[in-house]
Amino acid sequence: MRSSKTTLLCALTSIFIASCAAAGAEAPAKLTVQSTDFASNALIPKQFSGDGRDISPSLTWSKAPEQTKSIAITCTDSDAPRGTWWHWIIFNIPAQQTELKGSQAKDSTLANGIEQGTNDFGNSGYNGPAPPKGPIHHYHFTVYALDTKLTVRAGCTKQEFSPALSGHVLAEGEYIGTFVRR
Numbered sequence: 001m002r003s004s005k006t007t008l009l010c011a012l013t014s015i016f017i018a019s020c021a022a023a024g025a026e027a028p029a030k031l032t033v034q035s036t037d038f039a040s041n042a043l044i045p046k047q048f049s050g051d052g053r054d055i056s057p058s059l060t061w062s063k064a065p066e067q068t069k070s071i072a073i074t075c076t077d078s079d080a081p082r083g084t085w086w087h088w089i090i091f092n093i094p095a096q097q098t099e100l101k102g103s104q105a106k107d108s109t110l111a112n113g114i115e116q117g118t119n120d121f122g123n124s125g126y127n128g129p130a131p132p133k134g135p136i137h138h139y140h141f142t143v144y145a146l147d148t149k150l151t152v153r154a155g156c157t158k159q160e161f162s163p164a165l166s167g168h169v170l171a172e173g174e175y176i177g178t179f180v181r182r
Contacts, residue, residue: 031173032062033143037102044139044177048102050130051181056088057141058102064145065170068095072144072165075126079137086158087139088126089117091150108154115154117161124155129179136180145171 037057038044046052064071071093077085092115093100106125108116121127131137146168152160 028169029065029145029171031064031143031145031171033141033173033175034060035141035175035177036060038177041176042178044129044179048177049128049179052128054126054128055103056100056126056128057177058100059141059143059175060099061143061173063098064095067147068145068170070095070146070149071097072146072150072161073100073141074144074161075139075141077129077131077137077139079131079135081132086120087128088119088141089156089158089161090125091115091117091152091161095145113149115150117152117154117156117158120158129177131179131181133181136178139177139179141175141177143173143175144169 034040035057037048044057048055048057059073061071070091072091073088073093074086074090075088077087090100090104092113094112094114104110104116104126106116106123108124110116116125118124119127129137129139144165146165147170148168150161150164152164156164
């Protein structure tokens with residue numbers, strides 16, 4: 001009897017250790033994200049804002065892990081008065097791609113199977129910084145390498161998009177720009 005309890009305890013301990021090790025292995029790898037349109041942690045030029053042409057900036061990122069099936073990108077404002085404000089959701093970018101050119105169309109479906117969600121302005125595609133007057137805002141352009149092609153619909157909301165990412169992120173990277181209205 002005592003040996004079966006010991007065996008069970010050892011088995012449960014092994015399962016616990018294995019699951020902890022697996023959880024540690026699931027930490028996403030790092031992608032390096034850059035833009036030729038503005039420097040990291042610097043002011044985003046007016047043309048990429050609601051005060052200008054409101055066009056998306058160009059982004060580049062390092063090569064994703066081999067298991068990557070698609071890339072997704074979000075842009076969020078962490079300083080918005082009502083909590084994080086979503087400016088862009090773009091997903092199902094081909095896995096081998098390491099660049100997204102600026103001035104992406106504001107359609108929910110783009111070439112090569114790329115899709116865009118609905119941002120917090122209620123629009124498809126990118127809408128740039130348009131904060132109220134006041135302190136500086138930080139815009140987080142996050143690139144995700146995913147182990148799947150997302151099955152959420154084009155035009156999805158952040159509430160539909162975020163859970164679809166869960167458990168599928170192989171690597172991620174972030175590039176931050178700032179904007180202020182005085």
